[in-house]
Amino acid sequence: MFRNVSYHYKIPLSFSVVIILTGMIVTTALVWQTYENLRRDIFRNAVEVGAALSGTLQLSIKHDDVWRAYRLLADTGQAADRDGGLLLVVLDEEYKVFASNQPRQFPVLASLENLSPEFAGLNKSLLQNNNNEARPIVQGATLWMYVVHPIHEYGTRLGVLLIGYAHSQFLPRYYEIVWNVSISSLGVMLILLPLGWYLGKNMAEPLVELSNCMEMVGQIPPDEIEYNLKEADDEIGLLSTRFREMLEDLRVKQQFERQVLVSERLAAIGRMSAGVAHEINNPLGGMLNAINTFKQHRHEEGVPEKTLYLLERGLGQIQETVSALLVESIPESHPLSFQDVEDIRTLLHADINKKNINLVWENNLVIPALLPSTQIRQILMNLCLNALQAAPEESTVFCKVCAVEEENLLIEVRNEGGDLDDETMELLFEPFAHQNSGGIGLGLWVTYQIVRQLGGEIVVKNQDGTVSFSVGIPLRNS
């Protein structure tokens, strides 16, 4: 999902995530540190309070002066915290309450087991332990922390002072600090996030620009691609430089291709002119010879007739060549029918028999196709004659005519005449390009012209020794 997101957003988002995570980690660390400090402070405070009280409390226990102990505890509790968050309980040697600053909850003479659940859970051995040192015990449901402070006289234990800090005293302070730290972190994040977003966006910009430019390659000509790529020595800068060079190469290559196309076209025209000149020059030579012969032997018997015959034959040849080139002059004819296709098959009989060819013929034209029969017959005839000519003896020639989805007429002719070389493929549809024993090399050129006139297209495939011509012509609606 995230992989498909543009770097335009991905980099700023990553920056933001890192900033938020950092903020959260720093906040957590600070809060934890604060908690620890607060705990340590409170413990230190408890030890100080305990040390200050224990001297007087020691005398109170010794003299069994409950009232003095109570006043001391009550005054201390009130001075420390007016909300009763500080609990002070003095336990005597038998761990019974001697006095406390909250006598209702911790009445005089109540034993440890009958006190609050936290104190009930407090093992006596826990109190006896660690003889003359104060120690913190954390923590209970109502009391957040309490400190056990021994009261002793010359090493003899007289009792213990329990100093308890209620949640109500600790939590507001803690929450206040958490709130302050969170607000500060949020403030820093609010400053950093837009900055991170801006930096991330700036970083992604060249990459996005480069990507947009690359996307345009192939869609619009390289000349028209506008780019605003900054030069730099970093990776994106190098990529941009390479891309610019590539675009320049592409431009030169396309220019070169256009030049090649023009020169090829000129060459084709040249070849065609040469072909036409050759085809006309031959009979013209013959005719000029005949006229010379006639000048010298005009009185001899039979010469005028023979001359006329030669002239007629020469002119006939020229007419044949010229009319073959004038493809568009072929007149309109009736719609192509099943029988028209079958006629071609009949006409091919002689050639098939000569080379003992296996002709596979598929004529699937059920209803007459709305296409001029003369032209289609010429296309089919030309392709078939070509195939038969190229096919080796006793090979198979495949011919198929059908209408596809009532929209196209499809003609497919295949032979096994072997692969055509690249040059032959290139010049396949040019006139006079490959004259062979059977013709003057206009067959495929004429076919190509007719197909184009009918708005169709012709495709040649040359694969594994098989050459196949596929012609598709759109059927006319009326």
Next chain:
Amino acid sequence: MAKVFVKNKKCCRFSILVFLLFLNLVFSGQLIGAESAVRFGLTPVILDNQRDFLENWQKFLEKHLERPVIFIQRRTYGEITEMLLQEQLDIAWICGRPYVQHQQKLQLLAVPLYRGKPLYQSYLIALSDNTKIDSILDLKGKVFAYSDPDSNSGHLVPNVMLSRVGKDPKTFFAKTFFTWSHRDVVSAVASGLAQGGAVDGYVWETLNLVHPELTQRTRILNRSQKFGFPPLVARPSLPKNELLLIQSALLQMNKDPNGIQLLQKLNLDGFVEGDDALFDGIRESLLFLTGY
């Protein structure tokens, strides 16, 4: 060694200087002058912690006696009584019980009038929201607050009450303690430190006017019979004329606007000469409890 010698020498000089200064004071009459002041001992039989009141009362007495008056306060009744017997005080406001115990040596100076009579009661109090306790017998095995071991209302009365129903005050309560003032008995019970306490009824009522939030947290279980109000007494050797002067100053208080204002502060109506028979109730109690 030389340094030590120098130090000692300095010390010696300083001591001589102090001694000369002392002699100077004695002969100039400063210390003798202090002896001529009326030394007035106070105990927590009244709310003795109102500095403004004491200053005004001091001015009033000084004006009428034309002598300086010094108030002296101690934590316990016993200390004041002892100072009085040792003649370190001229007069003192003490409880009826020490007066009865030392009546041969002490001179009765005056007895305050409370609600028109020189009488007061002892109150037995408990926490107001503890409805399970209705009488002193319900306090068995509980924590009990006394005011002072020498107090009639705050110690003698509850003990006599228990003894009369055949209970031993020493073992009846699980724990007892002294707060050394009636006011603190009320505080001890109100805070829940003690489940019951014995307090001077006059102090409780006066406190009820000044700090009702404190007294409202306590409930009166029992009001005792009436006893002679804690009297003002004089040291054994105080000359009669001095005693009468002081007595007259006290008796005139309810006739003087300033005196009336001071009495209002004390929640008292005035002072009377008083009759020794007022304290017969306390005598009976002592006789019953201790046999003498």
